[in-house]
Amino acid sequence: MFLLRFEYIVEHFEYYGILAMVVLWIPSPNSPIHLYTAPGIYNVTMIGFASITGCSDTISATIEIVDHPFASFSLNPIDGCIPLAVNLLSNSVGAAYYSWSMGNGDTIIGSQPIYVYTQSGQFTVSLIATDDNGCQDDTSFSYINVYLS
Numbered sequence: 001m002f003l004l005r006f007e008y009i010v011e012h013f014e015y016y017g018i019l020a021m022v023v024l025w026i027p028s029p030n031s032p033i034h035l036y037t038a039p040g041i042y043n044v045t046m047i048g049f050a051s052i053t054g055c056s057d058t059i060s061a062t063i064e065i066v067d068h069p070f071a072s073f074s075l076n077p078i079d080g081c082i083p084l085a086v087n088l089l090s091n092s093v094g095a096a097y098y099s100w101s102m103g104n105g106d107t108i109i110g111s112q113p114i115y116v117y118t119q120s121g122q123f124t125v126s127l128i129a130t131d132d133n134g135c136q137d138d139t140s141f142s143y144i145n146v147y148l149s
Contacts, residue, residue: 038065039065040064045058069094069095069130069131069136071090071139071140072140073092073142074089075142078142083117084146085114087114088113089111090112090127094129095137096130097109098110100113100126101125101126104119120148122146125142126139
């Protein structure tokens, strides 16, 4: 009898525009790799063989692959004179937490914050949408033009 101990590492990556996940079984180099391209609950089974006796042992685990959030937002207004109050509205799907970068060094949180620009210039606004699992979408961008009074 032998004890088969294994661990796995889960990696996320973009595969032709589809968020994908790979489960890498440790130890290497004979670690199987499987690509999950759809969210769901999967049963993963590993069968190990003793090199001397050829005896096998099986271990299974249930893993859940979750969908990632999709960050999207709108701004109103997108230009005006200082002080300019801008309403930010997240249209993100699957997100629970929202972090906004206002393009001037300020960061705010919330799904529908209001931000007041007090200096003129063109500012790049970005949003990071995060779900309850800690998965984040890439940042979305938009521009705000703030003019002198």
